[in-house]
Structures are given as structure tokens and as C-alpha cells.
Amino acid sequence: MKIVAGPASQVLASRIAGELGCELLLSEFRVFPDGELYTRVHGEISGDVTIVQSTPTNTDLIHLMQLIDACDKAKRIDVVIPYFGYARQDKRFLSGEAVSSRAVAKAISADHVYTVNIHDENVLGYFNCTASDLNAAPAIGSKIKSLNLKSPIIIAPDEGAMNLVSSVSGDDFDYDVLQKHRISASEVEIKPKKLDISGKDVVIVDDIISTGGTIAEATKRLQEQNPGGRIYVACVHPVFVGNAVLRLMNSGVSEVFATDTIEHILGCTTVAGIIAAEFKE
Ligand code: R5P
8 A cells, every 4th residue: 555645744744654664655746836636646546545644724625636536546545634624514504605624525536534532423324435533632632631631620621522522531530611701791611520630630531622711711710620630631633723733831731732633733642553553454
């Protein structure tokens, strides 16, 4: 099998190729003067090819489509989209709206698509081929263990993150979800549903951190209940729009870490092994 790395996933693709001991084809990505994109895969495209490319931006999505087209001489094309953008636009809320995740999924043609902790698994059904979602939770759980925190509690910032948090915790950690109570028209109280966090380290885990608003708010509220308690933050997909990291640090977070589904300096927990395992004989 040969691996083709898209521009958004060069580090992760190299790690996967290293895990599998397979050839990594070099590619070229350029922008024409009018803004159109150019993609070329160098080397011999034959046999089974796996393309690895996250799609945090529209440009990355076009490169992915171009890479798939460039590999049309391959016997089989598997596509790994570690971070699948548009997955949060998974439903039609108002008449006339595009279900954007469906529109994007339909535009990707491959023999099999792999995603990692896609925001909504229903989106997998929109692809025209078989699709599977891989789980980065074991990698995040191992990273938390390596921090040697004192009886940490893993916290989901909302119900949507509960499955992920339960999977990250496994049998190793207690976990809980934040609950919002409205105190008055202008005041809300956010606290864990069941567990008392006093004197404990907390790790808030979410699938995506985009603007950082969700986690910054959760952090502030948790600190009000447990002043001085350390708060760590982990996510699978470090989208980190604008000043998201600063927002998190300003809210009092001790450390933020993420996986390498999106290339970011804080994305130090690799999912390469989890993806490579799918391709091992
Ligand atoms: C939402 O359902 C997601 O799981 C994340 O909680 C959300 O995308 C985070 O966005 P932000 O960082 O902008 O608050």
C-alpha cells in the first residue's frame, strides 16, 4: 500500500506510513494566480493507495478532491479524513438550508472512507461508499494517565461529549457531565451533575475546540467551585480558530492538549497507531 499525504495531514500521514512501513508518495500543491488550486502526486500511482487529508478549510477539501482524482489509476483508494470539516452542519434546521455535511460527503468518492471521532456518526451514512469512524479516546486516555494527576475527574462540557468522555475514562477515571442551571435571567450556574470536584484535578474533554468559548466558560465556572484546582483540557480536533488558545489559557486552564488530526503545536497526542491498525493485515 502507498500513502498519499494531503497538505493538511503531512505529519500524521508520515507517522501512519512509519507505523505501517509503507511508501509515502510526495505531492505538490500550488495556487494559480486566479486562486484556483493545483495538486500533483509524484511517483507511481498503482495498487492500493490511502490518501490522508483532514479538511479543516475549504482549500483542504478541494485538495482532497484533487488528490482522489489524481489517484484514479490506483486499484483501490481508501481515504482517511482525520478531521472531517462541516460535520457539525449535520441537520436541516430551517427550510432551504443545505445539509452541508451531506453535500461534502457526497462529493468524496473512494472505496472506503475513515474519519476520527466525527462530530455526528449519522454523517457516515451520507458517503457513497462504506465509511467508518475511528476512536481517538484510547490515545487521549493514555496521555491523561501520563500526567500523573491526583484522582482526576474527566468532565464532558455537554451531553454531546458524554460518549467520548466515557470512552476516554474507561475503567481508569471517574467522569461526569456539566449541567447548566439557570439562576436568573442573567445568571447561570454550571457544575458537574453528580460528582464533587473539590480538591481534585479536572480534565475537560471535547471532540472539537473551535473558538474555545465552550471550554472557557466551563473552566471559569468549575474554578468558581474549586478555586485553585487544576483544570486540564483535551480535545480530539484542535480547530483553534483565532485566539482560541489564548481564550482557554486566560480562563485559567493549566494545560491544553489535542491529537494530530489537525496539525497544531498542541496536537502532540498522535492517532497514527489507531489509524494504522485499520490497515494492518
Ligand atoms: C459542539 O457540539 C462541539 O462538540 C464543541 O463543543 C463545539 O464545537 C466547540 O466549539 P467552541 O470551541 O467554538 O465553543
